[in-house]
Amino acid sequence: MSDIIDVQAIDSEKAQALKTVGWVSYLLHLVVAVGAVIPGAQPGAVLLIVALVIDLVxxxxxxxxxxxxxxxxxxxxxVWAGILYVLTAPLWFLFILPGWIAWGLISLWFLYRIVRGMVAMNASQAVESAV
Incomplete structure (x- = not known):
């Protein structure tokens, strides 16, 4: 009888491990997103790259x-935030205020997506997306 594998326990451990990875990734994203919204609190893109690599792997x-x-x-x-930042980067060279506004809106959108995902993760639910 000791040869019997408890598949449900293995699935539960895998689910918990994935949830832990998800929380680590969301927290790294959150630090970057909050830093992007608060002037002078930019933690850098390194945390975001680490989180992205974790997610891809x-x-x-x-x-x-x-x-x-x-x-x-x-x-x-x-990916979308990166594309939007690159597309709006020329605004910084032409007019500083529109560049600041565009990047501020992108940062708020990014923060919203991270918080929305965290709320769904906390409820152990899939996150639905139009984008």
Missing amino acids: KKSEAEGTWQASHFSWRIRSV
Whole structure:
């Protein structure tokens, strides 16, 4: 009888491990997002890159679970924010105020997505996305 594997326990351990990875990633994203919104509190892109790498590496382990949506959500959030920052960067060279406004709005959008994902993660629910 000792040969019997408790599949449910293994699945539960895997789910908990993925949830822990998800929380670490969300917290790294949150530090960056809050830093982007508060002037002078920029923690740097290194934390965001670390979180992105974690998500890219661990995403395949979450396939078929409710947590898969969180990995995609965080990856898409970073990619879209990066694209939007690059597209609006010329505003900084032309007019500082519009550049500041654009980047402020992008940062608020990014912060919203991270908080929304964290709320869904806390409820152990998939996060739904239009983007």
